Amino acid sequence: MLRLCNLSVSIGRLTVTLERLDIAGKTVLIGRNGSGKTTLLRAIAGFLGAGTGKILLDGADITGLPPEKRPLGYVPQAVVPIPMPPAKQLEYFARLWGCDYRDIVEQLNLQGLLSKTRLSAGERQLLAIATSLLKQPKILLLDEPTSSLDWFNKQLVWDTLGRLDVPMLYVTHDPVEAILVAEEVALLANGVVQPSRRYPRPADLRETLETLDLYRLFDRPPASHDVHR
Amino acid sequence: MRPLHAAAIALSLGYFGILAVAPAFRADWRITPGFTESVWNTVLYASVATILCIPAAALLGYGATRLRLRFAYALILFSTAIPHTAIGVLLAPLMSSLGLFDTPGAVVFSMWIVSLPYATAIVRASLEGLGREFEEYLRCMGVGGFRLLYLHAKAASYGFAAAAMLAWLRAFSELGVLLLIAPRPITVGIQIYEIFLKYGAETVTTASLLLVPVGVVSVYLLSLVEKRAAAL
Numbered sequence: 166m167l168r169l170c171n172l173s174v175s176i177g178r179l180t181v182t183l184e185r186l187d188i189a190g191k192t193v194l195i196g197r198n199g200s201g202k203t204t205l206l207r208a209i210a211g212f213l214g215a216g217t218g219k220i221l222l223d224g225a226d227i228t229g230l231p232p233e234k235r236p237l238g239y240v241p242q243a244v245v246p247i248p249m250p251p252a253k254q255l256e257y258f259a260r261l262w263g264c265d266y267r268d269i270v271e272q273l274n275l276q277g278l279l280s281k282t283r284l285s286a287g288e289r290q291l292l293a294i295a296t297s298l299l300k301q302p303k304i305l306l307l308d309e310p311t312s313s314l315d316w317f318n319k320q321l322v323w324d325t326l327g328r329l330d331v332p333m334l335y336v337t338h339d340p341v342e343a344i345l346v347a348e349e350v351a352l353l354a355n356g357v358v359q360p361s362r363r364y365p366r367p368a369d370l371r372e373t374l375e376t377l378d379l380y381r382l383f384d385r386p387p388a389s390h391d392v393h394r
Numbered sequence: 395m396r397p398l399h400a401a402a403i404a405l406s407l408g409y410f411g412i413l414a415v416a417p418a419f420r421a422d423w424r425i426t427p428g429f430t431e432s433v434w435n436t437v438l439y440a441s442v443a444t445i446l447c448i449p450a451a452a453l454l455g456y457g458a459t460r461l462r463l464r465f466a467y468a469l470i471l472f473s474t475a476i477p478h479t480a481i482g483v484l485l486a487p488l489m490s491s492l493g494l495f496d497t498p499g500a501v502v503f504s505m506w507i508v509s510l511p512y513a514t515a516i517v518r519a520s521l522e523g524l525g526r527e528f529e530e531y532l533r534c535m536g537v538g539g540f541r542l543l544y545l546h547a548k549a550a551s552y553g554f555a556a557a558a559m560l561a562w563l564r565a566f567s568e569l570g571v572l573l574l575i576a577p578r579p580i581t582v583g584i585q586i587y588e589i590f591l592k593y594g595a596e597t598v599t600t601a602s603l604l605l606v607p608v609g610v611v612s613v614y615l616l617s618l619v620e621k622r623a624a625a626l
Contacts, residue, residue, distance in 0.1 A: 211534075233534070233536050233537075235534070239530065239531060241531055243527045243528075245528050245531045246549055247545070248548040261536060261537070293531065297534070300536065
């Protein structure tokens with residue numbers, strides 16, 4: 166579990182503060198553009214110093230540790246262009262962490278990806294997620310991982326994340342995405358992170374997803390009342 | 395044809411015409427003695443200087459981009475504002491104390507000194523293009539030190555190739571520093587200058603024109619590299 170206590174992070178004129186945030190499952194942090202979501206995530210990852218407060222991971226204080234030593238995975242917003250074919254990339258980092266990448270490939274159903282030379286943006290994000298899991302992180306930090314992806318690639322990533330058993334802090338500005346991903350939601354507004362809370366999930370999430378998927382509208386021939394004249 | 399199109403084409407043709415076409419009408423097309431040797435010398439020393447330049451440019455470009463060592467970058471780039479003869483004057487005491495005047499080492503060092511700022515600038519620009527997230531992701535994956543630099547270089551390989559090509563071109567065309575500290579072994583710029591002083595421009599017009607294809611081929615190769623980089 167990740168616990169953030171009395172944290173304050175500043176960059177330029179922006180300051181983000183929170184009193185307490187515990188992340189043990191899939192927590193989504195929502196906030197508007199420029200609210201400080203990425204700033205907070207980068208502070209947890211160790212790229213920004215926290216002005217005050219503590220970052221505890223499974224009880225251990227990691228506040229002062231450099232990013233390389235923090236047992237967490239970080240998937241940034243921009244797709245990261247690792248200059249290796251997919252299989253080589255997984256092999257490289259698996260060797261670095263002394264593990265077998267084939268377990269991750271099987272868990273995430275990425276076999277088809279390994280033989281490709283050109284990946285879609287969604288596949289590259291999946292590869293970045295799979296690679297970060299090689300480190301066996303205690304928590305995954307995801308910074309709007311689907312923001313530059315199309316609907317189909319978004320679903321690919323959401324489905325994959327849904328299968329993971331790793332706690333994660335998922336940042337987004339999109340409440341719809343939050344509904345589809347989160348078990349709990351925290352809000353960042355006016356520089357303050359409010360405590361996370363569970364929310365009433367739609368009774369049938371799959372039906373909600375299908376309703377949002379307007380591409381499916383064009384899979385069937387239009388009925389007369391469907392066509393806008 | 396649109397006016398801007400026409401203006402750009404006219405300017406580029408005019409530039410090439412002044413440098414390469416007009417002189418061709420005055421050339422006697424006789425190769426001056428020692429020209430081939432000077433070209434091979436220049437190619438060899440420029441290549442060695444470039445091989446030595448790229449690792450330094452990689453480190454400096456990385457330092458300027460990721461380690462926030464912008465002052466280090468400024469400490470290299472300032473030399474582009476100095477005439478190369480002045481750089482030769484500044485290097486002369488060092489060359490004297492090391493006994494390196496008129497040696498292949500001095501030639502290579504001169505070329506390295508003048509190429510490094512350009513190579514560093516291009517490496518820096520290509521590393522900036524990778525974005526901060528690239529480094530942060532790798533560091534979170536436990537990658538650090540020279541391994542981090544290696545992966546940056548691999549990801550920006552086309553930028554590094556462009557830096558190497560431009561460093562080579564800069565080294566090949568060097569004259570000012572070489573005039574003062576390393577006129578021997580003879581390089582092509584020195585040879586053309588010495589013959590010009592002794593016999594006048596007409597005698598070296600052919601030799602000068604024969605260098606034009608070197609530039610044209612190099613720039614074409616550079617454009618291929620840029621095209622591949624843009625396609626990614």
